[in-house]
Amino acid sequence: MRDDALGLVEDGAVAAKDGRIAYVGPRAGLPAHQGHVTDCKGAWILPGLIDCHTHLVFGGNRSGEFEKRLAGASYEEIARGGGGILSTMRATREATEEALIGAALPRLDALLREGVTTVEVKSGYGLSLKAELKQLRAARALPGAREVSVVTSLLAAHAVPPEYAGRRGDYARFVAEEILPRAASEGLADAVDAFCESIAFTLDETAMVFEAARRCGLPVKLHADQLTDGGGAALAARFGALSADHMERSNAGGIAAMAKAGTVAVLLPGATLTLRETYFPDIAAMRATGCRMALSTDMNPGSSPVLSLLLMLNLGCTLFRLTVAEALLGVTRHAAAALGLKDRGVLEEGMRCDLALYAVEQPAELCYWLGGNPCLGRVFAGLPA
Structure with a gap:
């Protein structure tokens, strides 16, 4: 049958x-x-399940910021006050490569126990040449310790580090001209990601990083339209990105452009839940245009401290109203497409x-049980x- x-x-x-x-x-x-x-x-x-958007390798944790959010502080307020990504940056810079690997393995094991066989791991908590490469090397080392495929994404354009305070454009140029070519030359990155947002990088700065990725022969991905409708979905489509991720506020035009470009929408309900978001991705527009949808944990210490991809199946259905078939394709076939992998997921x-x-x-039980x-x-x- x-x-x-x-x-x-x-x-x-x-x-x-x-x-x-x-x-x-x-x-x-x-x-x-x-x-x-x-x-x-x-x-x-x-x-085998595919977790196509994680920040698995990092130092420290941000449970204290979780308490601040419970007391009413917003994600943006915490970030502008020196917390958020910069807090994890400090812990990641201080950690040795071995310590980062040791901290990541229990998180990875939680995913493997649920049936995950491929994981994407981003950098983006080093925000310096040395620390970004350290994160990527730690990610590359994980398959040596576990039976898993790891795909790496350079996310140096994640936030502006303190040494570049007030010089965001200069840092974006440093990523494009120094960090990215070095990661590419050492074979540490399979793709390049960026955070295009009001608290991160502009469309033009992101485009500069993406042009550098093109020169190095690397595909791109994008954290798009999470906090504002800033045109990230359309930018991702313009560069033929493998995926645009988050998309809580992406407009229908950007989604249509993504569908035409073959860019996958990666939905991250763990962040929606943790941040108590009231904006949800426009699933109706994605269905209408045929934009493929993937699901992922967005495992990270701040906005999505999620250790379960199976939980994301349920949240994708209950929060975003995905069908069972859409959710399951989102952690298999479409997740593989979001990573540019044509040899798995089906x-x-x-x-x-x-x-x-x-x-x-029945497979529906994988989405049903919490x-x-x-x-x-x-x-x-x-x-x-």
């Missing part, structure tokens, strides 16, 4: 060879084979055999993880 949206197959089977899917379909059609056989005992098999022959197994009766973890195990590149 098949479902038009998700392509569900009951009593199905998946076979792998050399880390790739060699067969997927009804068990009755499974070709004769040799090798190891695993009886999943009725579990649902999904593509169960098809020839794709990477990254799988997640769940003890549920708390708990029905993941029975993962398969990574064809082998049990």
